[in-house]
Amino acid sequence: MINQSTVYNKPYQNTSNEEAINLRMLLMKYADYWQLFLISFLIALIGVFIYKKYVLPTYDIVATLEIQDISDKPQAEKTSLVDFQQLDQVNAPRVVENEMEILKSNQLIKQVVDNFQLWANYKLKGGTVKNSDLYGESPIKINLLNHTKPITPQKLQFQLIDENTYMLTGDDSNSGKHRFGETITDEIGSWTITANDNLKNYIGSVVEIKVNDPELTVLNYQNSLKVEAEQKPASVINVSIADKNIKRGQDFINYLIYFYKQNEVAEKNRIAKSTLQFIDDRLDSLSGQLNHAENRIEGYRSQNALTDVNAQSQMYLQQIQTNGEKLNDINIQLNIISKLDDYLSQLSNGNATVPSTLGITDQHLVELVQKLSDVQLEKNRLLATLPEKNPAFDPLNSQIAALKTAIKDNIKSIKSSLLTTQHSLQGFKSNVQSSIKNVPVQEHQLAGLGRQQSNKETLYTYLLQQREQIALTYASSSANVRLVDAAHILPLKTSKKYIPFGAAFLFALIFPAACIYGKDVVKNAVTSRKEIERQTGVPVLSEFSYISLNSPTAFNDKNNKDGFILIEQFRHLRSRLTLLNSENVKGAATLITSSVANEGKSFISSNLAIFLANASKKTILLEMDIYKPNISKTFGLNAAPGLTNYLKGKTTIQNIIRKNEQYPNLSIISSGEFIDDFSELLDQEPFQILVEKLKTEYDYVLFDTPPVHAISDALSLARYCDNTLYVVRYDETSRTLLPFIQKLNAEGLLPGMNIIFNGLTGRRDSEGSRYENYYKK
Numbered sequence: 001m002i003n004q005s006t007v008y009n010k011p012y013q014n015t016s017n018e019e020a021i022n023l024r025m026l027l028m029k030y031a032d033y034w035q036l037f038l039i040s041f042l043i044a045l046i047g048v049f050i051y052k053k054y055v056l057p058t059y060d061i062v063a064t065l066e067i068q069d070i071s072d073k074p075q076a077e078k079t080s081l082v083d084f085q086q087l088d089q090v091n092a093p094r095v096v097e098n099e100m101e102i103l104k105s106n107q108l109i110k111q112v113v114d115n116f117q118l119w120a121n122y123k124l125k126g127g128t129v130k131n132s133d134l135y136g137e138s139p140i141k142i143n144l145l146n147h148t149k150p151i152t153p154q155k156l157q158f159q160l161i162d163e164n165t166y167m168l169t170g171d172d173s174n175s176g177k178h179r180f181g182e183t184i185t186d187e188i189g190s191w192t193i194t195a196n197d198n199l200k201n202y203i204g205s206v207v208e209i210k211v212n213d214p215e216l217t218v219l220n221y222q223n224s225l226k227v228e229a230e231q232k233p234a235s236v237i238n239v240s241i242a243d244k245n246i247k248r249g250q251d252f253i254n255y256l257i258y259f260y261k262q263n264e265v266a267e268k269n270r271i272a273k274s275t276l277q278f279i280d281d282r283l284d285s286l287s288g289q290l291n292h293a294e295n296r297i298e299g300y301r302s303q304n305a306l307t308d309v310n311a312q313s314q315m316y317l318q319q320i321q322t323n324g325e326k327l328n329d330i331n332i333q334l335n336i337i338s339k340l341d342d343y344l345s346q347l348s349n350g351n352a353t354v355p356s357t358l359g360i361t362d363q364h365l366v367e368l369v370q371k372l373s374d375v376q377l378e379k380n381r382l383l384a385t386l387p388e389k390n391p392a393f394d395p396l397n398s399q400i401a402a403l404k405t406a407i408k409d410n411i412k413s414i415k416s417s418l419l420t421t422q423h424s425l426q427g428f429k430s431n432v433q434s435s436i437k438n439v440p441v442q443e444h445q446l447a448g449l450g451r452q453q454s455n456k457e458t459l460y461t462y463l464l465q466q467r468e469q470i471a472l473t474y475a476s477s478s479a480n481v482r483l484v485d486a487a488h489i490l491p492l493k494t495s496k497k498y499i500p501f502g503a504a505f506l507f508a509l510i511f512p513a514a515c516i517y518g519k520d521v522v523k524n525a526v527t528s529r530k531e532i533e534r535q536t537g538v539p540v541l542s543e544f545s546y547i548s549l550n551s552p553t554a555f556n557d558k559n560n561k562d563g564f565i566l567i568e569q570f571r572h573l574r575s576r577l578t579l580l581n582s583e584n585v586k587g588a589a590t591l592i593t594s595s596v597a598n599e600g601k602s603f604i605s606s607n608l609a610i611f612l613a614n615a616s617k618k619t620i621l622l623e624m625d626i627y628k629p630n631i632s633k634t635f636g637l638n639a640a641p642g643l644t645n646y647l648k649g650k651t652t653i654q655n656i657i658r659k660n661e662q663y664p665n666l667s668i669i670s671s672g673e674f675i676d677d678f679s680e681l682l683d684q685e686p687f688q689i690l691v692e693k694l695k696t697e698y699d700y701v702l703f704d705t706p707p708v709h710a711i712s713d714a715l716s717l718a719r720y721c722d723n724t725l726y727v728v729r730y731d732e733t734s735r736t737l738l739p740f741i742q743k744l745n746a747e748g749l750l751p752g753m754n755i756i757f758n759g760l761t762g763r764r765d766s767e768g769s770r771y772e773n774y775y776k777k
Contacts, residue, residue: 032761036512044504044511051500061249062240063257064230064484067099096235099481100227103239103260109225110218111259112252117141119217125157125206135248139202140166140180140193142209147189151213154188159206163199169206221252236484246489253487261479268479272470279467286460293453319428327425334418336360337411340369344404344411365410372403526733529757535738538745541580541725541754542573544604546761552603552634555610570611573756577608577700580723580752587695589720590702591750594727595709595737600758601727602630605704608725613666617699620657624713625706626671626678635660635668642672646690647681653690667698682716691720708750709740715749723752730759 030037102108113119122138123131140158159167165177174184180195188211221241230236239256243249337360360366379396386392526532529540547566551557554566581588592608594601602625609621622643623631632639637658641651660666681687694701703721705714718724726741745753 030513030516033512033516036515037508040512041505041508044507047507048500048504058242058244059246059249060240060242060490061246061253061487062238062485062490063253063487065237065239065257066482066484067096067235067237068480068482096229096237100229100237103227103237103256104222104225106218106222108256108259108263109221110214112255113214113218113221115255115259116248116251118221118248118252119151119212119214121210121212123208123210124202125208131208133245134207135245136251137198138207139196139199139205140207140209141196142211143192143194144188144214145183145190145192147191147214148187149213150216151188151211153210153212156209156211157206158193158209160199160202160204162203163195166193225256249489250487257481257483257487261481264479264481275470276467279463279470283460283463283467286456286463290453290456290460293456297453323425323428327422330418330422330425333360334415334422337415337418340407341411341415344408360414362410362414365407365414368403368407368410372400372407375399375403523731524735525731526728526735526738527731531735532728532738532755532757535735536742536745536755538726538741538753538755540757541576542569543757543760544569544573544600546730546759552606553610554607555614566607570607573604573608574611574615576754577612577723577725580754581700586699588700589691589695589722590700591705591714591717591721591724592702592727593705593708593714593724593750594729595733595740596707597628597710599707599727599729599733601707602628602634602704604725604727604756604758605702606631606634609666609668609700609702610663612700612702613660613663616665618665618667618697619700619702620667620669620694620698621702621704622669622694623671624703624717626674627706627711629671631668631704632670637668637670639670640673642670644672644675644678644681646672647678647684647686648675649686653693679711679713679716682713688720708744709737718750721751723754724750725756726750726753727756727758730757730761732759 120142122134122140124134125131139160142156157169159169161167161177165179167177168175168184172186174186178184178193181192183190183192224241226238226240228238228240230238239253241249241252243252375396379393379400382390382392382396520527529543532538532540545565547554547560547562549557549563549566550560554563554570557563577590581590592601592605605621609619612619621631623629624643625631626644629639631637632642641655643656645651646653646656656669656672658668658670660668675681691701703714703717705717708714726744728741741753741755744750
């Protein structure tokens with residue numbers, strides 16, 4: 001046969017669906033507080049309607065700008081000499097991201113804040129729920145002459161008495177009447193109040209001015225301002241801000257753009273002016289340098305008698321060529337004359353042929369040579385027939401001698417003239433060659449001077465062109481920003497409309513849940529069967545609901561439909577207890593205890609005894625808790641004679657066993673009179689005899705003991721018992737006691753431990769399931 005005690009005392013094992021069960025139990029637990037959730041939801045809903053009625057919505061106000069990139073515009077052709085864009089910073093390409101950061105800059109926002117005094121909030125006092133915002137309509141204006149840094153936010157209230165005076169209300173020394181324009185000094189600094197044109201419409205009213213620190217106000221606007229590109233890499237950007245006052249938001253955005261454009265124009269004009277001044281200064285400097293270069297070229301040409309170096313070089317080449325030709329002719333003539341002179345010298349020795357006179361320009365010499373040749377031919381003809389000594393040759397020889405003398409004289413004269421001409425041509429040749437050698441040096445020096453003059457002239461011309469271009473470009477003084485859409489409000493998003501309702505719904509869920517959770521944390525009580533089994537390792541044998549009864553016993557209140565639930569639950573416990581003791585039917589001893597008081601152990605003991613007796617099981621219930629004898633009260637018994645009387649030897653066993661008339665199979669032993677050595681008596685022989693006698697006469701012996709955490713009596717009784725029913729109460733037993741229960745079980749101090757989970761609320765079992773409807777039917 002299977003040992004049922006072993007079955008019901010096996011250690012608790014975690015299951016795979018434990019987390020899902022815990023979540024379901026958690027939901028069921030919170031569902032029991034549905035009234036709290038309903039009240040919380042109604043309160044939140046009322047709050048939403050109040051919020052919607054009296055709290056102004058926050059509007060998104062947006063403007064659209066187009067950043068015009070001037071780098072995309074046609075530009076004049078640039079020279080390679082200098083990139084003038086380095087001088088003209090305004091013409092640099094515009095980066096949209098840079099312009100977005102400029103729009104969010106602290107200095108730009110400060111201009112708008114100071115212009116509209118956004119650090120001061122004006123409100124008209126006297127509204128039912130809230131004060132009216134007077135932005136743009138305030139009858140007075142505060143002017144800070146100087147202020148402390150930082151300013152602690154303060155509220156000032158002014159009652160407008162008439163058009164000249166006002167009343168400053170408050171507890172400081174400046175309270176009282178003041179005139180408009182009067183200087184007041186306090187923690188803020190020095191300030192005055194001036195009247196606006198609409199003051200007469202507010203006479204007698206109270207205006208509240210909240211003064212904030214200007215720098216902090218600028219920082220707040222800087223953080224709330226959004227500047228975003230429409231899409232990248234487009235140059236269209238959106239400037240937006242959220243504000244409850246539409247006019248204030250529109251003024252802020254519009255004037256932010258206005259000051260942005262004004263600052264851009266001012267910066268552009270500053271750069272243009274600086275650039276033009278630089279150009280003018282540079283032109284003045286270049287003008288002097290250009291004049292100096294031109295004067296150096298002029299002086300060099302004059303000093304070296306230069307007009308055009310190339311033309312003079314060509315002229316030198318032509319002169320040296322002509323001179324060479326003339327010198328060649330002279331040399332030819334001198335050569336011919338030299339040969340003719342040699343001929344004349346040879347003529348006396350023989351009959352040499354007369355050399356040619358081709359090339360000789362002197363006609364007289366040519367004629368003389370021709371005559372000599374003719375006479376010589378005549379002589380040669382006669383020699384052919386006559387001897388050389390013949391007198392006929394005398395006239396010829398005389399004529400030849402005369403001609404030779406005449407030719408020699410003429411040759412001498414011509415030769416002298418040719419040599420003189422030759423020397424002259426050679427000298428001219430040397431001069432021309434010397435001039436040609438100096439041409440490259442002069443040309444190099446003149447080219448250097450010309451290059452300097454050309455550079456100065458080119459730069460001078462370029463600067464003149466750029467000066468005119470910049471002057472024309474910036475003559476209009478317009479910003480490179482186009483306003484696509486002025487500041488306008490966007491429709492409230494549907495999601496924003498329902499945000500308060502969503503917040504109210506979350507509040508209705510979170511606040512009650514937080515309260516319930518907080519209560520559980522503070523109370524730190526056990527609320528889950530799984531938690532008990534996981535922390536102690538002891539199985540839960542049975543569960544009991546918390547039912548309000550008209551009688552201390554469930555069986556006596558069986559006509560109560562809710563009480564019938566407990567009847568069935570005790571029947572369930574009776575069945576489980578029978579299984580635990582199936583091998584020891586006669587005299588099964590069960591110890592019923594708990595950790596602390598008020599966990600329902602006496603209630604469990606009394607009702608369990610009744611249900612065992614009703615099942616024809618002879619049952620006896622011993623009231624072992626002499627400190628709180630609740631069993632006697634339940635059954636209407638007198639405390640004495642009881643167990644303590646027997647242990648002290650004042651009475652017998654038969655006198656302390658009391659039969660119950662309503663339940664024939666049930667007997668009860670009350671605790672008896674209080675004694676201080678009760679625990680010691682439990683270890684003595686009279687008590688052992690009592691227990692052995694009861695086990696032989698009764699089917700079930702139930703011990704209702706004191707709480708084991710406070711008093712050790714239950715531990716003394718453990719050796720007489722077969723099993724233990726340990727009571728844990730829902731939402732009452734502290735979680736800190738679970739380790740104590742686990743220790744009792746681990747050390748085997750209480751036999752056959754099983755836990756009774758008592759006092760479950762919400763008409764649910766420990767799994768969160770409802771069951772009472774079935775019982776009622």
